[in-house]
Amino acid sequence: MPYQQRIEGIPFRVRRVVKWGETDPAGIVYTARFLDYGMETLEAWFAEVVGVHWQPFNVDMKMGSPVVHASLDFFAPLAGYESFTLTLSLEHIGRSAYTTLIDAHKDDGTHCFQIKIVASIVDKSEGMKSVAIPAEFRDRMEAYQNACRTAAVGD
Amino acid sequence: MPYQQRIEGIPFRVRRVVKWGETDPAGIVYTARFLDYGMETLEAWFAEVVGVHWQPFNVDMKMGSPVVHASLDFFAPLAGYESFTLTLSLEHIGRSAYTTLIDAHKDDGTHCFQIKIVASIVDKSEGMKSVAIPAEFRDRMEAYQNACRTAAVGD
C-alpha cells in the first residue's frame, strides 16, 4: 500500500493514504490538514521539478519560496484509510511569483478538493525581498509546463 | 503570558503566541499552520457565539459545519514566540452557509494575514445534506453581526 508515493510520469502526481491522525470525530479529514496535503505536494514537486529541496534552498542558498496566497475548495470528504491522488499543474509563471493548482481525486474519479497556491521567490540575504525567479529554475518550470501540455495532448 | 486567550468584548478576538513547533527552518510559521490558526479561531467563536462546540454539535446533535472554501492571504511573516491577535468578523449569513473573515495583527499593528472561511450547516442524519441554519443559531449569528457594527461605530 503506497502511503505517499510519487506516481511516475507527467504530470506530477502523488498517491496518498489518509492517516487516522488526520481525521476528526466526524470521521473525515480535518479541514486544516488539507493545506498540509497541498504544501507537501508543492514541496515534493519543487524538489524534483525545480530541482532543489526547500531545506538547502533556505539554509544553504539563503533563498526561500514563501506562499503569498492559498485557496482551498472542498468538494467531497475523505475518510481514514481512503486513498487519493494529488496532481500538480503549474498554472502561471510570473516574474517572481508562480501559481500552482493541486487537484485531489479518489480512485473512482471523485474530485475531492482543489488547492491553489501562489508562492514567490525571495532572497533572504536582502531581507526577504522578492526577486526574479532564477533562470535555471524558470527553465525547469517552463519545461514542466510544456511537458504537461504535451502529455495532455497525448491522452 | 497569554498563550491563546479570548480577549473580552466584541468583536471576537483571541491573543496567540507562536509556538516553536509551528515554525520551520526559515524561522517563521510554516504555511500550513495558518489554517490551523484560522480553524481554531472559528471553533472557539462557534462555541461561544453560536453557542455549541463542534464536539456535541457533531456527536450528539448529528449535525456538522464543514468548510466548503477557505482562502488565505499572507502579508507579513511571524516568528517563534511572537504574539498576535486574531479577530473574527462574520461577513455574510446565507441560507445554509456563512462566511467569516479572520484577521491577524501584531501588537504594533502589522497586518500579518487574513483568512476567509466559508462553512455550511449539514444534517448528518440525512447524509451530509446541507440544511438551513437553525433559527436559534441564525439569531445568534445576526446578533453578533449587529454587535460588531455597534462596536465599530462606537470606536
Place this chain on the structure above:
Amino acid sequence: MPYQQRIEGIPFRVRRVVKWGETDPAGIVYTARFLDYGMETLEAWFAEVVGVHWQPFNVDMKMGSPVVHASLDFFAPLAGYESFTLTLSLEHIGRSAYTTLIDAHKDDGTHCFQIKIVASIVDKSEGMKSVAIPAEFRDRMEAYQNACRTAAVGD
C-alpha cells in the same frame, strides 16, 4: 523518491522522507513529530498485519486500540529531506496489551531513534473496557512474531 512507502517483506518496514513542515528552526525534526512517525507506522502495521484499519476497527467494530504507554529515545537528529527507514518489531503479546518497538535508521546505518508503544484492545460497547485480544488478531500477531524470528535467522 518514496515519501512514505512500505518496503516489501518481513519485518515490517516503511521508508520515509522528512518533510519541511516537520522540521523546526534548528533545522531538524521537531521532537513532537517523532510520536507521529511512531503512530503512523503502528497504524500501517496494524492495518496490514493485524488485518484491520483503525477506522473500521473503531467505527464499525466498536473496538479500539488505545495506547497506554509510549517512550522515545533519541540518538541522532534528522534534517529536512533526509530519508530513513522505520522497522516495527512486536516485542510482547499479552492478554489485552501488546508491545511494539519501532526503530529508525538512516541509509548509512545511523540509529536515529527508538519508540516503544504499548497498546491494549478495548471494547467500546462496554465502555472502553480492556478485553482479551480477539483470537484471529492474536493468531496474526503470533504469525508476525514467528516470521520475524525466521527472517532474522535467515539473515
Place this chain on the structure above:
Amino acid sequence: MPYQQRIEGIPFRVRRVVKWGETDPAGIVYTARFLDYGMETLEAWFAEVVGVHWQPFNVDMKMGSPVVHASLDFFAPLAGYESFTLTLSLEHIGRSAYTTLIDAHKDDGTHCFQIKIVASIVDKSEGMKSVAIPAEFRDRMEAYQNACRTAAVGD
C-alpha cells in the same frame, strides 16, 4: 474560556482546552498530540523560568535543548472541548541534562496523563556537543525547584 493560559503562581501550570483538530474519530485526543502538549508546556516553562525562549536560544545564542528521552503514560482519555491543567515539576538537574515531569489533570481531579521529558543543553557552535548547563540557567532551575518545594510544604 482560557484556551491555553498560564495559571499564576508556583508550580508552573497551564490551563488548556482540547481542540477539535486534536481529536480523532474515536472522539478523543489522538495519541501523538499528547507529546505536543508536553513540548508546548516545556517550551513555555523554559521561556518563563529558565528565562529565554527556544527561538533566540537557538538562533541568536547558537545553543539548543534537544530532548534525549520522553515517556508518556496514559490514564484517562480527553474529549474535544474538555479542559485540563498541565503542571510541570523539575525532577532532576544534572550536569548537562535535566528531567521534567508534566502531569495533566481534569478539573474533577482525574489524572489524565504524565509525560517525562529528559533534555540536555548543547552548544551548536561546537556541533551539537552537550555542555554543562550555563550557571545563570542552573540558578533559575534550582530556584524553581526550591520554590516548588516551599509551595508544596505550604499546601
